[in-house]
Amino acid sequence: MEESLKQVYVPTVATPGGEKTQLGVFSKEQDAWDVMRAFLGKAGATDVVHGNITVWEIDFVGEEGSFVLSAFDRNNCPVCDELTFWVEGDEERARCYYPRCGAWIEQNAYDPSRWDCGWPAANWNKRAEDYQHAYKGLVAMRGQSNSAGMTNRMSSREAWLGEKDRERRNIQQKKFDSMAEDITE
Numbered sequence: 001m002e003e004s005l006k007q008v009y010v011p012t013v014a015t016p017g018g019e020k021t022q023l024g025v026f027s028k029e030q031d032a033w034d035v036m037r038a039f040l041g042k043a044g045a046t047d048v049v050h051g052n053i054t055v056w057e058i059d060f061v062g063e064e065g066s067f068v069l070s071a072f073d074r075n076n077c078p079v080c081d082e083l084t085f086w087v088e089g090d091e092e093r094a095r096c097y098y099p100r101c102g103a104w105i106e107q108n109a110y111d112p113s114r115w116d117c118g119w120p121a122a123n124w125n126k127r128a129e130d131y132q133h134a135y136k137g138l139v140a141m142r143g144q145s146n147s148a149g150m151t152n153r154m155s156s157r158e159a160w161l162g163e164k165d166r167e168r169r170n171i172q173q174k175k176f177d178s179m180a181e182d183i184t185e
């Protein structure tokens with residue numbers, strides 16, 4: 001028997017004034033995440049400061065038919081200082097979408113007591129005990145890079161994409177990229 005659709009996933013972004021733009025409606029959670037991340041990758045050209053993925057129940061009667069699955073907030077990057085550092089949820093994960101930077105913070109997938117952070121442009125990774133320490137790790141990376149003149153050696157966008165990102169990208173990503181382009185243009 002075919003499984004019936006029970007809920008849909010709606011990625012939405014918003015400006016500081018609260019003006020909202022829906023990026024689509026998806027039956028698969030992964031598609032909503034892909035579209036949201038593709039948008040964040042191009043959000044530098046927009047004034048969007050907030051995003052979320054909301055789950056909507058289908059054929060639901062009443063007021064509680066939706067909940068926010070994850071939220072995204074825009075911040076200055078601790079490494080490159082661009083306004084391209086997106087923090088997910090309640091500091092559950094963070095990543096800089098500035099192409100020549102790509103700094104990130106993430107809980108370790110296998111060991112929840114461990115956090116990792118990195119700066120792909122300089123090929124540096126660190127481990128930390130929590131989000132705050134990981135954030136400080138990124139600030140420290142910037143400090144070291146400034147003294148070592150690393151900023152001049154930041155790798156190209158292609159190299160950056162090739163590293164941390166490729167694992168997460170799937171074939172559909174390209175489709176979503178062009179979709180996000182339509183939205184941001």
Ligand SMILES: [Zn+2]
Nearest residue numbers: 077080096101
């Ligand atoms: Zn950055």
